[in-house]
Amino acid sequence: MRLYNTLTRTVDEFSPREPGQVGMYVCGPTVQDVPHLGHARAVIVPDVLRRYLEWTGLEVLHVRNVTDIEDKIIARAEAEGRMAAAVADHYGRVYDEQIARLGVLPPHIVPRATGHVLEMIELIERLIEVGSAYPAGGDVYFAVRSFPGYGKLSGRSVDDLRAGARVDPDERKRDPLDFALWKAAKPGEPSWRSPWGPGRPGWHIECSAMAVKYLGDGFDIHAGGLDLQFPHHENEIAQLEAASGRQFARWWVHNGLLNIGAEKMSKSVGNIITLAEAIDGHGADVLRLYYLQAHYRSPVEFSEERLVEAGTAYARWLAFLRAVGDIEPSAAGSEPDDARRRFVAAMDDDLSTPQALAVLFDLVSAGNAHLAAGRRAEAAALRGAFTELAAVLGFGLERSERPTSVAPLVELLLELREQARARRDFAAADAIRERLAAAGVVVEDTSEGARWHVGG
């Protein structure tokens, strides 16, 4: 497939380092608060990439870290009057719960920063050895100007950054652009022993250390939100490549951000919609459809109306699946294969999920047309292609549950309604349908009798 690489600024033909095997590292959350809709996008995009790569026959080793020690966690702990570890543990659990609800495949490895302090210390020591880092007080800083490649990911030159000059001039830094690899602990702060005294790792060093520990130098894909491109990812590259002299990651994949009211959704802006409330309100599949209708690199503007529209479109999928039922598919026909071909072409083109979704919508339309014409086996064949491809995009397509406990009661009411209709007592028939609707049971009449399902 062809995949955009931020490092080259072009869409390049993707080929893994080891034939058949892909190593993918995704920047995970800083567990300092509940996840919001922006986090969901950053997790769905790599999920779709992984599922597609696996569907094409590759084996993907998926690593997603957890930043469980960081300034903001410490601040939160102080505010809540408990230990930083307790804060991280709590929000880590919340994150896991909500992300699981999204139907995202769990990563194979979920390394935590606090479990890899030794690896980070070793990396920092190595950086000091090669002259790319220096201790100052109890801190250690990375010397940005010692790494000639600095800026290659984000397309900036060190002098451009200088001009921006919004970096805090700390007198312990030799250069204002230098960033902390190790931070000395203030009294009462959580700390680890190190050659430079008690302290904690800087934010960027954990990803360099953990990615390479689990995936090795020059692993295939490093993903994350566009807002991490600079400085986080730039610093990750600098740290690892300055220390090893070898390439860190081969492909950099950045998802576009979720904006709200023309500003990105962000904790610090204070305009977040929590993931939990969005899933409660719309369902995981609808959220996924909402995101995937835009290309992964484009910004998406949050809109409740758009989400409702996505829900309407999604309802058509479920209605089609209900209408086809469990009919056996017909032998063949070229339609399913044509759809698969179009789907592959779309996904191979830099993960063009909008075009891939168009294939799914076309399958539903064509399938419904078959049904309307009485070609049920052909419709079932399209259902097969549809469910297969929808699964590649990560859709769960949970068909409305029909609780067995109420099924006999509903069937009884529908029988009574049929009798009422037969004697043209439509008032009674409609009353039954309305009462069922009020109870959450939707009744639809078809040429083969009434059909019912739970939910809207």
Place this chain on the structure above:
RNA sequence: GGCCGGGUAGCCAAGUGGUAAGGCAGAGGACUGCAAAUCCUUUAUCCGCGGGUUCGAUUCCCGCCCCGGCCUCCA
């Protein structure tokens, strides 16, 4: 100020050097006791503005106008 990305129908959103996917909404028709669902038809003479290259540009180049992101923690 620097570095990126974008401006396509009522809304969202793909895409291509040869004349515009898909979704939502709208219109007409079919089916139906009604409703829902579904089917059929239909909805951008045009892709921010002005130049240029070309037989031909929405698609390439230049300029301009607007919008967003990053440059500070952030998915």
